[in-house]
Amino acid sequence: MTEPELVRYEQPAPGVARIVLARAEKHNSINPQMIFEVNDLFNRALADNGVKVIVLAADGRNFSAGHDIADTCEQYQAAVTASGRQVGHWSDFEAEGTAGWYAAEKEAYFETAKRWRNISKPTICAVQGKCIAGALIFAWVCDIIVASSDAVFSDPVMTFGMPGVEWFGHPWELGPRKAKEFLFTADAWNAEEAHRLGMVNHVVERDALEDFTLAMAKKIATKPAFALKLAKEAVNKTLDIQGQANAMDAAFYIHHLGHSQNFRVFGWGMDPTNVPSLATVPKKPG
Incomplete structure (x- = not known):
């Protein structure tokens, strides 16, 4: 495995690994490499x-800050191909039209999220500042979320003509009515509101975030490894029996119906009408 450039691996305590997004100069915006x-x-x-x-x-x-939308669709698809990784079951990421774009997003956004959600070891996400759109995927696939008091969560893609990010955890994380409000308004919600709704486990002061999260990780690491794996699998399986896995699959298809409509009307996967900065993104024929 080559040394990563946009993330960092640490082992801050026995039994604990820490994966750190290290693209702070671009607000840790997410691209295929990351x-x-x-x-x-x-x-x-x-x-x-x-x-x-x-x-x-x-x-x-x-x-x-969520997905890095600076690249064209073709550049994104090429980056997924160039990664040389195979996480899910899709291929031909540079195919023309819907086929290539669907495959690239399926592999890089959806299949990776599904895999991280099901990793057998407990995962904790520590969130500070803004957690926008695609960044919600990184947080939601983790078992526990600890947020700093200045954390703000949002999925503003409705403004771009999309029904929500690729990993459609909204109804499960917020409940159906609050999920609809979150999506329809595209408002940003603070850590306390996220905690009130059950999306966040704990809210701590910014300067305590790392220590608090590490203390929780160390406490969990004292438990028997196999029992932790079994407990995680039992909870995830309960959600799957309730329909979460099938609902996520269906929502991903709906997500791409949104992309298809935008490509046909605007020549780009998102509606730039209300987002002037998108007007400069190179388009391709619908």
């Missing part, structure tokens, strides 16, 4: 029998 580097480090932690808990954290003021 996604696959995070996946590589999850693999590293998973393969280390001495690691019992994995913390996902980020450098800088903000946890993540």
Whole structure:
């Protein structure tokens, strides 16, 4: 495995691995390279029998600004191909039209999220500052979320003509009515509101975030490894029996119906009408 450039691997305590998003100069915006580097480090932690808990954290003021939309669709698809990784079951990421774009997003956003959600070891996400759109995926796939008091969560993609991010955890994280409000308004909600709704486990002061999260990870790491794995699998399986897995699959199809409509009307996967900055993004024929 090559040394990652956009993420960092640490072992701050016995039994604990820490994966850190390290693209602070770009507010840890997410591109295929970062996604696959995070996946590589999850693999590293998973393969280390001495690691019992994995913390996902980020450098800088903000946890993540979400998807990096600076690249064209073709550049994004090429980056997924160039990564050389295979996480899910899709291929031909540079195919023309819907086929290539669907495959690239399926692999890099959806299949990686599904895999991280099901990693057998407990995971804790530490969130500070802004956690926007695609960054919600990174947080939601973790078992526990600890937020700093200045954390703000949002999924503003409705403004871009999309029904929500690729990993559609909204109804499960917020409940159906609050999920609809979150999506319809595209408002940003603070850590206390996220905690009130049950999306966040704990809210702590910013300067206490790392220590609090590590203390929780160390406490969990004192428990028997096999029992932790069984407990996580039991909870995840309960959600799957309730329909979460099938609902996520269906929502991903709906997500791409939104992309298809936007490509046909605007020549780009998102509606730029209300987002002037998108007007400069190179378009391609619908």
